[in-house]
Amino acid sequence: MQQATTATEQPAEQGNAPRYDLRQIDVDPNFWYPVAWSAKVRKGKAFAARFAGHPIALIRPEYGPVYALEDRCAHRQVPLSKGVVDDKGCVKCCYHGWAFDQQGKCVTVPYLNKEGVGRPVKAYPCREKSGLIFIFPGDPDLADKVPVPDIAQVGNPEYKTRQFSPRLKCHYTFMHENLMDMNHQFLHRRQMGSITARFLGQDKGENFMEARYSFARKGGNQPLAEALIFGKHHDDGREQPVEEVVSIRTTYPYQTLQIHDKDGDLIMDLWACYLPLGETQQVTQAFGLLSVKKPKWTFLLDIAWPVLGLFTHRIFEEDREIVEMEQNAWRELGGDHNVEVFPVVKSLRELLARSGVPNRYAKPLKQD
Amino acid sequence: MQQATTATEQPAEQGNAPRYDLRQIDVDPNFWYPVAWSAKVRKGKAFAARFAGHPIALIRPEYGPVYALEDRCAHRQVPLSKGVVDDKGCVKCCYHGWAFDQQGKCVTVPYLNKEGVGRPVKAYPCREKSGLIFIFPGDPDLADKVPVPDIAQVGNPEYKTRQFSPRLKCHYTFMHENLMDMNHQFLHRRQMGSITARFLGQDKGENFMEARYSFARKGGNQPLAEALIFGKHHDDGREQPVEEVVSIRTTYPYQTLQIHDKDGDLIMDLWACYLPLGETQQVTQAFGLLSVKKPKWTFLLDIAWPVLGLFTHRIFEEDREIVEMEQNAWRELGGDHNVEVFPVVKSLRELLARSGVPNRYAKPLKQD
Amino acid sequence: MQQATTATEQPAEQGNAPRYDLRQIDVDPNFWYPVAWSAKVRKGKAFAARFAGHPIALIRPEYGPVYALEDRCAHRQVPLSKGVVDDKGCVKCCYHGWAFDQQGKCVTVPYLNKEGVGRPVKAYPCREKSGLIFIFPGDPDLADKVPVPDIAQVGNPEYKTRQFSPRLKCHYTFMHENLMDMNHQFLHRRQMGSITARFLGQDKGENFMEARYSFARKGGNQPLAEALIFGKHHDDGREQPVEEVVSIRTTYPYQTLQIHDKDGDLIMDLWACYLPLGETQQVTQAFGLLSVKKPKWTFLLDIAWPVLGLFTHRIFEEDREIVEMEQNAWRELGGDHNVEVFPVVKSLRELLARSGVPNRYAKPLKQD
Incomplete structure (x- = not known):
C-alpha cells in the first residue's frame, strides 16, 4: 500500500527532542504508592x-x-x-x-x-x-x-471529601496528560456546555510542573452541579469570564487540581495517584480524593452531593473512553505517535519521562 | 510422539506447485473496496x-x-x-x-x-x-x-435486491473457495435435501475464473424457498435434472454467482466482496447484494421474501461455521494443509495467490 | 526496583537437583489415555x-x-x-x-x-x-x-462408583502433587474440620511412588458425608486417631487413592487420569472413578450418595481453585518456583519428570 507521510506514520517527538516512548516509561518505584x-x-x-x-x-x-x-x-x-x-x-x-x-x-x-x-x-x-x-x-x-504524601484537605472539617478509584485500560501517563491539558474541554461539551480554557501560565521545577487556567463560557447553560459549587454566573449573551483559577500540578508521581475563587479561597482540591497494575503498566488504578469547600449552609452541599457525584462521574467516563482509545491507538500503531503542540503538555511529558524508568520490555526507538 | 505422514502433517501444494500459503496472501489494495x-x-x-x-x-x-x-x-x-x-x-x-x-x-x-x-x-x-x-x-x-465495480441488477426494476454484510472469523480466500466449489452441497443437506452438483466447465483469464454447474436432485423434498424462485420440480422418484445453470465467477477481487433458467434468463444474481478487517486479514466483512428476478406476479416474490431470507440465512450460517473451522485448523496447524483435488479450486487458488500481495507478517514456506 | 532474594525470585530445585521445569514436561504418549x-x-x-x-x-x-x-x-x-x-x-x-x-x-x-x-x-x-x-x-x-489400565472396583458389585471429569486450567503435574501431599488438609478446613495428616511412609519404584497417611481430628465436627462412609468418631475433646489408612499412588501416568479401614478392608478406591488437552499441556481434563464399598445396608449408601457427591464436589472445587492459582503463578513468574520440603512430593516430582518428555516449546533453564 502506498505510504503517505502522515502524523501516525512517524514516531512522536522527532528532531532534537528526547528519543523515548512515553508509554514504555514505568513509574519510579522509589515513591509511596496507594494500593x-x-x-x-x-x-x-x-x-x-x-x-x-x-x-x-x-x-x-x-x-x-x-x-x-x-x-x-x-x-x-x-x-x-x-x-x-x-x-x-x-x-x-x-x-x-x-x-x-x-x-x-x-x-x-x-x-x-x-x-x-x-x-x-x-x-x-x-x-x-x-x-x-x-x-x-x-x-x-x-x-x-521519602515522605508519604499529604492529602491536604482530607480531615479538614471545612471540606467534604469524596473517594474514587476507577480502573482504566491505559498507561498512567495518559491520565497526567488528560488532566493537565484543559484544552480538552471540547470533550466535555455535553456535560459542561461551551466552555473555553484560557491558559494563564505555568511553573516548573525538577520534580513538578503546574499550569493555570481560567475559563470563559460562550453561551449554553451552566450545569447545575457547577452552579452549586461556584455560584451562578449571569448569562447576558456576552462571553462570561469565570473568575476562578484552576491550577493543575503534577508533583511526581502525584497530581492535584485546585480551584481558587475570585477571593483566592480554595474551593475545590483534587488529589490523584495513578497506580500501574500490570507489568507493562498499561492498566491503571486511579486513587482520587476530591475535596469541596463547604458553603456557609453546609446542608446545601449535602443536598448537591449526589448531583455532584453524577456530574463528576459523567465527565470521568468521557475521560476514561478517550484515554482508553489513546492506549488502543498506541497498541495498534506499535508506539507513541503523539504530535504535541501545547508547551504545557510538552513540559509534562519531559517531567514524566525523566522521572520514570524504562519498562523492561521497552523496545529502543529507531534512530532514523 | 510417533509421526505418521498424514495429510495434515505436510504443507499443501507440494511438488512443482507454487510455494505460497494462500492464507498469508493479502488482497491487492489497488482496487475499490466497499467499507x-x-x-x-x-x-x-x-x-x-x-x-x-x-x-x-x-x-x-x-x-x-x-x-x-x-x-x-x-x-x-x-x-x-x-x-x-x-x-x-x-x-x-x-x-x-x-x-x-x-x-x-x-x-x-x-x-x-x-x-x-x-x-x-x-x-x-x-x-x-x-x-x-x-x-x-x-x-x-x-x-x-481503476473502475468502481458495476453491481448489475442493483437499480434494475425487474429484480428485487437484498443486502447482507456478515462478519466472519476467517481469511477472505476461504469465502472465494467456498462459493466456487459447488461440491460442498453435502454441507447443506439439511436445507437443500439431497442435491448433487454436476460440473459443466470452467473459463479462466488473467484476472478471473468461472465455473458452471447444473444440479440434480436425488430424492428428498424440494425446499419451499427454492420452489418459489425456480418453480416446482416434479419428483417421480427418478433423478431429476434441475435445468438451471449456476455460474460462479471470481473477477478479482469480486465474486458473483448467477443462475440462468432453461430459457437462458438470469433469475438470480449475487455480487459479493470480501473486505479484510484486521491486519493479518483473518477476519472478513462480506458485503453482498442478492438480486432475484421478479416473477410475473411480483407479489409472490414479496410474500416469499422473508422465507427466502430465512433460507439463505440458514445456508449462510452453515457456510460460516465451516469456513471458520477451516481458519481455526489453519491456526492450529500453523499453515495451509489443504489437499485440493478439484481443478476449479486449484485454478481459483492460483488466481487469488497471483493477484494478492504477501502479508507483511507471512513466514516463508520451507523448501524441504 | 530493588530485588530482594526471596523464594519466588529464584527458580526451583537449585543446587544439585535436576534442572528441569516440571510444568514443561509433557505426558509420555506411549500409554493408554482415556479421552x-x-x-x-x-x-x-x-x-x-x-x-x-x-x-x-x-x-x-x-x-x-x-x-x-x-x-x-x-x-x-x-x-x-x-x-x-x-x-x-x-x-x-x-x-x-x-x-x-x-x-x-x-x-x-x-x-x-x-x-x-x-x-x-x-x-x-x-x-x-x-x-x-x-x-x-x-x-x-x-x-x-502396553496394557490398558485396570480400574479395579468398576464392575465389582460390592462397590458403588461415581464418574467425574472436570476440566482444569492447569498442568497435569499439579494434580498429581495436590493429591499426593495430604498435608494440604488445611485447604479443606471448611469441609473437613480440623483434621491433620500423619505421614506413615512411602514406597517407590521405577514407575510408581506411594505415600500412606493416617488422620487425626483435632476438635471440630465430623462432616456428615465422612461419618456415613467411615462411621461416627467419638469426640471427647481429646485428639481422635482416625484409624483408616489412606494410600496415594502414582503409577505413571495414573493415580489412585485408596482408603482401608482398621480391619484392612478397602472402603474407598479412587482412580484418576489427567489428560492434557492443549499443546502446552496447561489445560487438563481429569477422568476420575470413585468407588465406595457398599455397607451392610446398601440403601444407606444410596441415601448418602447425593450428600457424598456434594461433599466431594466442594472439596474438589477448593482443589481446583488452588491448582489453577498455582498455574497462574507459574505463568506470571515465567517458570516453576516451587520450594518443596516434603520428601514425598520431591520423589513424585522426580518420577513425573523422568517419566514424561520435554514440551517442544520448553525453554532450557539457565545455569546460573
Whole structure:
C-alpha cells in the first residue's frame, strides 16, 4: 500500500527532542504508592492488591498496624491473601498452612518438626494515611527518606471529601496528560456546555510542573452541579469570564487540581495517584480524593452531593473512553505517535519521562 | 510422539506447485473496496470503518459527497469518527477540537493562535455507488484508472435486491473457495435435501475464473424457498435434472454467482466482496447484494421474501461455521494443509495467490 | 526496583537437583489415555475429543467397535467429528463428503470418478474398558505391548462408583502433587474440620511412588458425608486417631487413592487420569472413578450418595481453585518456583519428570 507521510506514520517527538516512548516509561518505584483504601482491609483479614505486576498481600492483624508482603507463598506461590490471619498476627497460607510474620519470615511449616525449613517472602514498607494504604515498592532503605504524601484537605472539617478509584485500560501517563491539558474541554461539551480554557501560565521545577487556567463560557447553560459549587454566573449573551483559577500540578508521581475563587479561597482540591497494575503498566488504578469547600449552609452541599457525584462521574467516563482509545491507538500503531503542540503538555511529558524508568520490555526507538 | 505422514502433517501444494500459503496472501489494495452501506453514514455524521487493520473515518457533510480519512487524529491518534462534522463539512476531533478538511489537512487547532500548527491525516479516494461506499486503499494515483465495480441488477426494476454484510472469523480466500466449489452441497443437506452438483466447465483469464454447474436432485423434498424462485420440480422418484445453470465467477477481487433458467434468463444474481478487517486479514466483512428476478406476479416474490431470507440465512450460517473451522485448523496447524483435488479450486487458488500481495507478517514456506 | 532474594525470585530445585521445569514436561504418549466416557459416543455418531493439542474424532458405527481418527479431514482440515457415519461404518466429512474408514483411508471422494484421489488421515489405536474410551497417542507399534489400565472396583458389585471429569486450567503435574501431599488438609478446613495428616511412609519404584497417611481430628465436627462412609468418631475433646489408612499412588501416568479401614478392608478406591488437552499441556481434563464399598445396608449408601457427591464436589472445587492459582503463578513468574520440603512430593516430582518428555516449546533453564 502506498505510504503517505502522515502524523501516525512517524514516531512522536522527532528532531532534537528526547528519543523515548512515553508509554514504555514505568513509574519510579522509589515513591509511596496507594494500593488500597484503608476501609477495604478489615481487622483479622488479608487483602489482595497489586503494583506493576507484583501481587501484594495487605494484612491487618486484630491488633497492630497493616503490613504488606509479596502475595505468593514461598512454598507453591499461591496468594497469601487467600490465607488466614492468626492470633499472633501472622498470615497462614491457605494451602498447606505455612505461616509468615510481618517481616515475611516463614515461622511455621506445620507438618514438619524442623526449624528454618520454609523460605521467606518479600516484605514491603507499608504506611496508612488519609484513608489509604501506601507501600514503597522500591529500595526499602529509601522508604524512610521519602515522605508519604499529604492529602491536604482530607480531615479538614471545612471540606467534604469524596473517594474514587476507577480502573482504566491505559498507561498512567495518559491520565497526567488528560488532566493537565484543559484544552480538552471540547470533550466535555455535553456535560459542561461551551466552555473555553484560557491558559494563564505555568511553573516548573525538577520534580513538578503546574499550569493555570481560567475559563470563559460562550453561551449554553451552566450545569447545575457547577452552579452549586461556584455560584451562578449571569448569562447576558456576552462571553462570561469565570473568575476562578484552576491550577493543575503534577508533583511526581502525584497530581492535584485546585480551584481558587475570585477571593483566592480554595474551593475545590483534587488529589490523584495513578497506580500501574500490570507489568507493562498499561492498566491503571486511579486513587482520587476530591475535596469541596463547604458553603456557609453546609446542608446545601449535602443536598448537591449526589448531583455532584453524577456530574463528576459523567465527565470521568468521557475521560476514561478517550484515554482508553489513546492506549488502543498506541497498541495498534506499535508506539507513541503523539504530535504535541501545547508547551504545557510538552513540559509534562519531559517531567514524566525523566522521572520514570524504562519498562523492561521497552523496545529502543529507531534512530532514523 | 510417533509421526505418521498424514495429510495434515505436510504443507499443501507440494511438488512443482507454487510455494505460497494462500492464507498469508493479502488482497491487492489497488482496487475499490466497499467499507460501509451508504445508509449507515448519515448527513452531518462520521462513521467508523476499517480496511485490513487501517481505521477509516467516513464523513458525510450536510452538503456534498462522503469522504474518507484515516480514523486517527494527527494529535493524539483517537478516532476522528467520534468527532463532530462542522458546517464547513470539516470533522473536528472529539478530544481537543482539531479540525480536518476533505483532503485531511488540519485547518484549526482551536486553542492556539497560530497557522499551520497541526499535521495532516491521510485521505483515501472515496466513491459512492449501488448503495455502498467504496474506498481505494492503495496508490491514490491509480484510483481514477481503476473502475468502481458495476453491481448489475442493483437499480434494475425487474429484480428485487437484498443486502447482507456478515462478519466472519476467517481469511477472505476461504469465502472465494467456498462459493466456487459447488461440491460442498453435502454441507447443506439439511436445507437443500439431497442435491448433487454436476460440473459443466470452467473459463479462466488473467484476472478471473468461472465455473458452471447444473444440479440434480436425488430424492428428498424440494425446499419451499427454492420452489418459489425456480418453480416446482416434479419428483417421480427418478433423478431429476434441475435445468438451471449456476455460474460462479471470481473477477478479482469480486465474486458473483448467477443462475440462468432453461430459457437462458438470469433469475438470480449475487455480487459479493470480501473486505479484510484486521491486519493479518483473518477476519472478513462480506458485503453482498442478492438480486432475484421478479416473477410475473411480483407479489409472490414479496410474500416469499422473508422465507427466502430465512433460507439463505440458514445456508449462510452453515457456510460460516465451516469456513471458520477451516481458519481455526489453519491456526492450529500453523499453515495451509489443504489437499485440493478439484481443478476449479486449484485454478481459483492460483488466481487469488497471483493477484494478492504477501502479508507483511507471512513466514516463508520451507523448501524441504 | 530493588530485588530482594526471596523464594519466588529464584527458580526451583537449585543446587544439585535436576534442572528441569516440571510444568514443561509433557505426558509420555506411549500409554493408554482415556479421552471420553463410553456413554458420550452414541451408535452411528462421531464425537470430538482431544489429546495434547491433537483433535481426535471418536466414531462408533451402528455395528462394531469404536475407532479413533485424527479429527481433521485430509481435504480441508475441518473436523471429521462434525460428519456423518455411513452404513459401512465410515465417517463422511460434513463439507464435501469425503469418506474415511476405520484405518483412516479415504475410500470416497464423491464428486470425482477416480480411485485413490483422497489422502488418508491418521488412525489411533483405540480400546474401550470400564466405561471409558482410551487411545494410544504414541507409537502405534507399542500399543499392544502396553496394557490398558485396570480400574479395579468398576464392575465389582460390592462397590458403588461415581464418574467425574472436570476440566482444569492447569498442568497435569499439579494434580498429581495436590493429591499426593495430604498435608494440604488445611485447604479443606471448611469441609473437613480440623483434621491433620500423619505421614506413615512411602514406597517407590521405577514407575510408581506411594505415600500412606493416617488422620487425626483435632476438635471440630465430623462432616456428615465422612461419618456415613467411615462411621461416627467419638469426640471427647481429646485428639481422635482416625484409624483408616489412606494410600496415594502414582503409577505413571495414573493415580489412585485408596482408603482401608482398621480391619484392612478397602472402603474407598479412587482412580484418576489427567489428560492434557492443549499443546502446552496447561489445560487438563481429569477422568476420575470413585468407588465406595457398599455397607451392610446398601440403601444407606444410596441415601448418602447425593450428600457424598456434594461433599466431594466442594472439596474438589477448593482443589481446583488452588491448582489453577498455582498455574497462574507459574505463568506470571515465567517458570516453576516451587520450594518443596516434603520428601514425598520431591520423589513424585522426580518420577513425573523422568517419566514424561520435554514440551517442544520448553525453554532450557539457565545455569546460573
